[in-house]
Amino acid sequence: NAGVMQNPRHLVRRRGQEARLRCSPMKGHSHVYWYRQLPEEGLKFMVYLQKENIIDESGMPKERFSAEFPKEGPSILRIQQVVRGDSAAYFCASSRGWDTANTEAFFGQGTRLTVV
Amino acid sequence: RKEVEQDPGPFNVPEGATVAFNCTYSNSASQSFFWYRQDCRKEPKLLMSVYSSGNEDGRFTAQLNRASQYISLLIRDSKLSDSATYLCVVRPTSGTYKYIFGTGTRLKVLA
Numbered sequence: 001n002a003g004v005m006q007n008p009r010h011l012v013r014r015r016g017q018e019a020r021l022r023c024s025p026m027k028g029h030s031h032v033y034w035y036r037q038l039p040e041e042g043l044k045f046m047v048y049l050q051k052e053n054i055i056d057e058s059g060m061p062k063e064r065f066s067a068e069f070p071k072e073g074p075s076i077l078r079i080q081q082v083v084r085g086d087s088a089a090y091f092c093a094s095s096r097g098w099d100t101a102n103t104e105a106f107f108g109q110g111t112r113l114t115v116v
Numbered sequence: 117r118k119e120v121e122q123d124p125g126p127f128n129v130p131e132g133a134t135v136a137f138n139c140t141y142s143n144s145a146s147q148s149f150f151w152y153r154q155d156c157r158k159e160p161k162l163l164m165s166v167y168s169s170g171n172e173d174g175r176f177t178a179q180l181n182r183a184s185q186y187i188s189l190l191i192r193d194s195k196l197s198d199s200a201t202y203l204c205v206v207r208p209t210s211g212t213y214k215y216i217f218g219t220g221t222r223l224k225v226l227a
Contacts, residue, residue, distance in 0.1 A: 033215060042219030043160065043203070056214050091159055093215070103148065103207075105215050107159040 002027065004094050005074075006108035013115050019079040019086070021111045025094030031055075032075040033093045033105060034067060043091065049075055082115045089113075117142050120206050122218035130226050133194050137221045139204030140186045148207040149180055151189050153200040154220065160203055163189075194225045 005024040013019050025032050034046040045059040049069035060067065064082075069075040079086055089112050093105040122139045129135045141149075149166035164171065166178040166187050177190040187204055204218040 035217070037157075043217040045214055045216065048214045089157060095215075104150065104162055104165060106162065109159050 004092060004106055004108035006092050006111050008111060009109060011111055011113050013082045013113065015083055015115055016081050019082050019113055021077040021090050021113070022074040023077070023092030023108055024074040026106055029094035029096055031095045031097060032069050033095075034075075034077050035091045035093065037089045037091065039088075046077070082113070084115050087113055087115045119143060119216050120204055120218040122204050122221045124219060124221060126222040126224050128224045128226055129194055131194060131196060134190065134192045135194055135223065136188055136190045137202055138186055138188050139218055141206045142185070143206070143208045144185060145209050146206045147209040149187050150205040151178060152203040152205055154203055155200045163202070196225050196227060199223055199225045
């Protein structure tokens with residue numbers, strides 16, 4: 001039973017390019033969460049999605065960042081016109097749902113984005 | 117005030133010691149609580165859920181105090197392999213049920 005799969009594991013982009021990060025949730029999970037972790041900092045919530053719906057994007061920067069979770073295929077976090085400050089580890093997590101107490105979230109191995 | 121607060125540490129303890137971490141949360145509507153561990157910038161891994169009555173998993177014991185809005189993690193007989201950052205996680209019932217992470221407490225177990 002595969003866990004949460006993220007790719008690529010490492011991504012290098014030049015300033016101004018686009019970065020696309022992919023996340024396939026665990027089998028049976030329909031909720032996806034994206035977090036960003038800057039060096040020496042904690043995990044910051046970015047966005048929470050269900051299939052074809054953005055539930056909470058309160059942690060997303062207002063510009064250049066977008067996320068989707070289509071009916072078919074992985075969730076995508078897209079960063080347009082990357083800047084050096086976007087360099088971070090981006091983690092995706094998935095869970096079964098929200099209506100069960102102690103529903104646990106499981107994380108992928110992350111994508112480490114470096115902007116040069 | 118941060119939604120989830122933890123002492124960043126580091127806690128340096130000898131092998132075999134007992135160590136405890138606390139975490140406070142601000143949203144009284146929080147429903148679910150967890151402890152994760154994170155090693156060397158790898159992905160967070162679920163250590164244990166925290167139940168209202170408290171729960172134990174081997175050397176690890178988690179407690180929840182809803183009245184005071186804090187969660188604790190106790191590690192007995194510390195091993196070198198326990199060295200990691202321990203993340204307290206809260207999931208509110210109000211709003212959108214996102215998982216909110218503390219910044220973590222670093223533990224170093226020394227030989």
